[in-house]
Amino acid sequence: MHKLLKTISLISILILLFTACSSKEVSNLSQESEPVPQSATTYTGEDVKTIGISMPAAQLERWHIDADLLKTLFEDAGYNVLLSYGDNLIDAQINDINQMIDQGAQLLIISPVDSDSLGPCIENANKKNIPIVAYDRLIYHNPNLLAYVSYDNYMVGQLQAQYIVDALDLDNIDSDRCFNLEIFSGDSADNNAIYFYDGAMSILSSYINDGKLKVLSNQTSFYSTSISSWDTELACERMEIMLSSYYGTNQQLNAVLAANDSIALGVCEAIDSSYNKDNQIIITGQDCDSCNIQNIKDEKQSMSIYKNLNNEAYATFCIVQNYLNGVSTGDDLTKGYDLDFTIRRDSDTYVSDNVYITSYLLSPMVVTNANIDKVL
Numbered sequence: 001m002h003k004l005l006k007t008i009s010l011i012s013i014l015i016l017l018f019t020a021c022s023s024k025e026v027s028n029l030s031q032e033s034e035p036v037p038q039s040a041t042t043y044t045g046e047d048v049k050t051i052g053i054s055m056p057a058a059q060l061e062r063w064h065i066d067a068d069l070l071k072t073l074f075e076d077a078g079y080n081v082l083l084s085y086g087d088n089l090i091d092a093q094i095n096d097i098n099q100m101i102d103q104g105a106q107l108l109i110i111s112p113v114d115s116d117s118l119g120p121c122i123e124n125a126n127k128k129n130i131p132i133v134a135y136d137r138l139i140y141h142n143p144n145l146l147a148y149v150s151y152d153n154y155m156v157g158q159l160q161a162q163y164i165v166d167a168l169d170l171d172n173i174d175s176d177r178c179f180n181l182e183i184f185s186g187d188s189a190d191n192n193a194i195y196f197y198d199g200a201m202s203i204l205s206s207y208i209n210d211g212k213l214k215v216l217s218n219q220t221s222f223y224s225t226s227i228s229s230w231d232t233e234l235a236c237e238r239m240e241i242m243l244s245s246y247y248g249t250n251q252q253l254n255a256v257l258a259a260n261d262s263i264a265l266g267v268c269e270a271i272d273s274s275y276n277k278d279n280q281i282i283i284t285g286q287d288c289d290s291c292n293i294q295n296i297k298d299e300k301q302s303m304s305i306y307k308n309l310n311n312e313a314y315a316t317f318c319i320v321q322n323y324l325n326g327v328s329t330g331d332d333l334t335k336g337y338d339l340d341f342t343i344r345r346d347s348d349t350y351v352s353d354n355v356y357i358t359s360y361l362l363s364p365m366v367v368t369n370a371n372i373d374k375v376l
């Protein structure tokens, strides 16, 4: 009897151990395959008086406009604002953010140089219960992110690609006709760049596969087309190499998918100096930077994507205000504000460490010579 009891308890222990192991495995597995929603938090801290704003680069026009808009909104509402630019350098941005924390920043608005690498200062902020808003670019590995505010980045790429399809009338051309396209994607450290690329390729891939669009350089993957730091000079150099390698006497270049305006600027410079045919080349862009607006008017660049930065900054301001007034992150953090633009609260696009990050996404629009004066 004693032996039987011993055997039964041994079997029970084995069953228990087995169930414990397998349920752990199942829960890990299900976590990997199905991200979970971000958990809701409500602000419970001290009064916030100082806000730290960290922008990724001073070299690009838009980040100055964003910074000025955010600074004015928060200062007018009575906050002290600390501001820094990362100069496209990860370490510089981490130092700046840690410094702002030391100087008393109680809430941070960050647009990261590299979405993946802010670890050390995120940890520092989390230890001090400092809430963080990811501005325009997502920050990974921070389960406590208050919110992510941006434009619909996938849609940006779709609009650029659809513009090329329509401008070349690809849906109506004879089956034996084709056009030459080259692709210039954004900085691979910037999380937005892959969304722009994926959105564009969701439309362009079928035309490339059908042979209506040819990429003579054969460079079509995200990494082979990526321009580090969104740099104008690098884009110009790559375009020059392509022109001399693939677009000699017999081949025309018909379209360039340029992910943003700083890249489009470099592409236009190379075409100005090193392309010797007079066909019109469709060139896309994004941001409506001042030089590019001029290039659109001069018909050197075909279009840009307009992202109203007043709206992006104001949405961020409303979200922060609501949060500091006790609205839970599980709730709509834009509520109570009469916004005259569309903003979509999205909980199933951006995933970080298997958690869906709550995002607030605005809608981009296409700007061409036909509507530029009305829009800007």
Ligand code: BGC
Residues within 6 Å of the ligand: 060, 062, 136, 137, 186, 190, 192, 193, 230, 260, 261, 286, 287
């Ligand atoms: C922004 C773009 C900008 C690019 C380079 C992206 O994260 O969404 O608007 O052109 O960074 O600064």
